Amino acid sequence: xxxxxxxxxxxxxxxxxxxxxxxxxxxxxxxxxxxxxxxxxxxxxxxxxxxxxxxxxxxxxxxxxxxxxxxxxxxxxxxxxxxxxxxxxxxxxxxxxxxxxxxxxxxxxxxxxxxxxxxxxxxxxxxxxxxxxxxxxxxxxxxxxxxxxxxxxxxxxxxxxxxxxxxxxxxxxxxxxxxxxxxxxxxxxxxxxxxxxxxxxxxxxxxxxxxxxxxxxxxxxxxxxxxxxxxxxxxxxxxxxxxxxxxxxxxxxxxxxxxxxxxxxxxxxxxxxxxxxxxxxxxxxxxxxxxxxxxxxxxxxxxxxxxxxxxxxxxxxxxxxxxxxxxxxxxxxxxxxxxxxxxxxxxxxxxxxxxxxxxxxxxxxxxxxxxxxxxxxxxxxxxxxxxxxxxxxxxxxxxxxxxxxxxxxxxxxxxxxxxxxxxxxxxxxxxxxxxxxxxxxxxxxxxxxxxxxxxxxxxxxxxxxxxxxxxxxxxxxxxxxxxxxx
Numbered sequence: 001x002x003x004x005x006x007x008x009x010x011x012x013x014x015x016x017x018x019x020x021x022x023x024x025x026x027x028x029x030x031x032x033x034x035x036x037x038x039x040x041x042x043x044x045x046x047x048x049x050x051x052x053x054x055x056x057x058x059x060x061x062x063x064x065x066x067x068x069x070x071x072x073x074x075x076x077x078x079x080x081x082x083x084x085x086x087x088x089x090x091x092x093x094x095x096x097x098x099x100x101x102x103x104x105x106x107x108x109x110x111x112x113x114x115x116x117x118x119x120x121x122x123x124x125x126x127x128x129x130x131x132x133x134x135x136x137x138x139x140x141x142x143x144x145x146x147x148x149x150x151x152x153x154x155x156x157x158x159x160x161x162x163x164x165x166x167x168x169x170x171x172x173x174x175x176x177x178x179x180x181x182x183x184x185x186x187x188x189x190x191x192x193x194x195x196x197x198x199x200x201x202x203x204x205x206x207x208x209x210x211x212x213x214x215x216x217x218x219x220x221x222x223x224x225x226x227x228x229x230x231x232x233x234x235x236x237x238x239x240x241x242x243x244x245x246x247x248x249x250x251x252x253x254x255x256x257x258x259x260x261x262x263x264x265x266x267x268x269x270x271x272x273x274x275x276x277x278x279x280x281x282x283x284x285x286x287x288x289x290x291x292x293x294x295x296x297x298x299x300x301x302x303x304x305x306x307x308x309x310x311x312x313x314x315x316x317x318x319x320x321x322x323x324x325x326x327x328x329x330x331x332x333x334x335x336x337x338x339x340x341x342x343x344x345x346x347x348x349x350x351x352x353x354x355x356x357x358x359x360x361x362x363x364x365x366x367x368x369x370x371x372x373x374x375x376x377x378x379x380x381x382x383x384x385x386x387x388x389x390x391x392x393x394x395x396x397x398x399x400x401x402x403x404x405x406x407x408x409x410x411x412x413x414x415x416x417x418x419x420x421x422x423x424x425x426x427x428x429x430x431x432x433x434x435x436x437x438x439x440x441x442x443x444x445x446x447x448x449x450x451x452x453x454x455x456x457x458x459x460x461x462x463x464x465x466x467x468x469x470x471x472x473x474x475x476x477x478x479x480x481x482x483x484x485x486x
Contacts, residue, residue, distance in 0.1 A: 020047055020048075022448070023043070023066070028075065030456055050442065076450065081404045082433070084128055093394040106331050117402070120326055155225055180225050210245065251271060253274060265298060270305075308392055309347060324484065
C-alpha cells in the first residue's frame with residue numbers, strides 16, 4: 001500500500017510539472033458506445049488524452065488547468081471522414097496536374113486553408129483513401145486533422161490514370177498483370193510488381209489498407225482494362241498474410257459483384273450505377289446488396305460524388321455563403337471564370353447539346369440511386385461509414401469539410417437515422433480501420449479529439465451546425481478560428 005501511495009504521489013508531482021490539463025465541467029456526453037447520453041459529467045484531459053470521466057467534480061492535478069464550463073453543452077467524439085483525397089483542389093485537380101502548376105497561387109492558398117476547413121466542420125481524422133499526394137502540405141499546417149492513408153494498386157492503362165505511361169512512371173505499387181495487354185518497358189523489374197511483392201511493399205508502410213480499382217468504364221462504358229481474376233485472388237491472399245484490408249473502388253452492379261467475389265473488406269463507393277444490359281428493367285440491386293450484407297462487407301455511401309457533379313449545373317452553388325467559410329475567396333472567384341468552368345464543360349460535352357437543366361436532372365438519378373442503396377443497407381441494419389470522397393473529381397461544387405457535412409445531410413435525406421449517421425461519423429471509421437483504441441468514443445484512454453456542441457447531433461443532423469469548440473489532442477479551439485478569408 002505504501003508503494004502505491006508513493007507512486008501516486010510521484011505521478012501527481014510529475015503531472016504538476018509537465019502535463020497540460022483540460023477540465024470540462026458538467027457536460028453531457030454523447031458517444032455511440034453508450035445506450036444513452038450521460039448527463040452532468042466531468043472530464044479530465046491530460047497531455048492530449050482523456051484521463052478521467054466522473055459524475056462528480058474533479059480536482060485539478062495542475063496549478064493552472066484550462067477549464068471549460070460544459071453546462072448545457074454536448075461532448076462527442078470528433079468526426080472521421082473515411083474517404084478523402086487531400087492532394088487535390090476542387091475546380092483544379094491533383095496537386096501534380098498541369099492546371100495546378102498553372103495556378104500555383106490558388107493551390108497554395110487552398111492548401112493553407114484546407115486543414116482548417118475540415119476542422120470547421122468537426123472533422124478531426126481523415127483517411128486519404130488511395131494516395132499520399134498532399135500529405136506534406138497537409139501535415140505541415142499548424143493545426144490539422146489526424147491523417148491516415150491507404151495505398152492504391154492502380155491498373156496499368158486502366159483506372160484511375162487511364163494513361164499507362166503515367167502509371168508506370170508515377171505509381172510505385174502497380175502490378176504487371178499477364179492478362180493486361182499494356183506494354184511494359186524492359187527496364188521494369190517484374191519481380192517487384194507481382195501481387196505478392198506489391199502487397200508486401202504496401203504492408204511495410206503505415207498504410208491502413210490497400211485500395212484496388214474495379215472499374216471498366218463510367219456509365220455504360222466497358223472499355224478500360226482491369227486486374228484479372230487471378231491477380232485479384234493473389235492480392236487477397238497476400239493481403240491476408242500481411243493482415244491488410246483490401247478496399248475496392250466500385251460503383252456499378254457488375255463491378256460490385258466482382259469485388260464481392262474476391263472478398264474485399266469494403267467498397268469505397270455507393271452503388272449508384274444500376275445499368276444491367278442483361279435485363280434493363282430488373283437490375284439485381286437488392287440481390288447484390290444482400291450479398292454485401294451477408295459477407296459483412298463495409299460500405300461507404302459517398303453520395304457526395306454524384307452530387308458534386310450535379311452541383312456544377314446548379315446556378316446557386318457558387319453563391320452559397322457556406323463555401324466562403326471554407327474556401328479562399330480568390331479560388332471561388334476563379335471558379336466563375338471561363339477557365340474555372342473547364343471541368344463542367346468537359347462533363348457537359350458527354351451529354352451533347354443538352355441544356356444544363358436537363359444534365360442536372362440526369363445526374364440527379366445517380367444521386368437518387370446512391371441514396372436508395374444507402375437506405376436499403378440502413379433498413380437492413382448494415383453499418384455505414386461516413387465518407388465524402390472529397391474531392392472525387394475536379395468539380396468546383398466540392399469543398400473541404402463542407403462536402404463531409406453535405407454527405408451527412410444526404411445520408412439523412414436517404415432516410416438514414418441521425419443515430420446511425422452519428423455512429424457512421426464517429427465510431428464506425430475508427431472501428432473498421434483498427435483505430436478504436438484511440439478514436440471513436442468518449443472514453444478514458446482515448447485521444448482527446450472531441451467536439452463541444454450546443455445541441456445533440458445524435459438526435460438530428462442539423463445539430464452538427466451547433467458546433468462551438470473543437471478539441472484537438474486536448475487543445476480547445478473555437479470554431480470561428482477556422483473560417484477562411486479572415
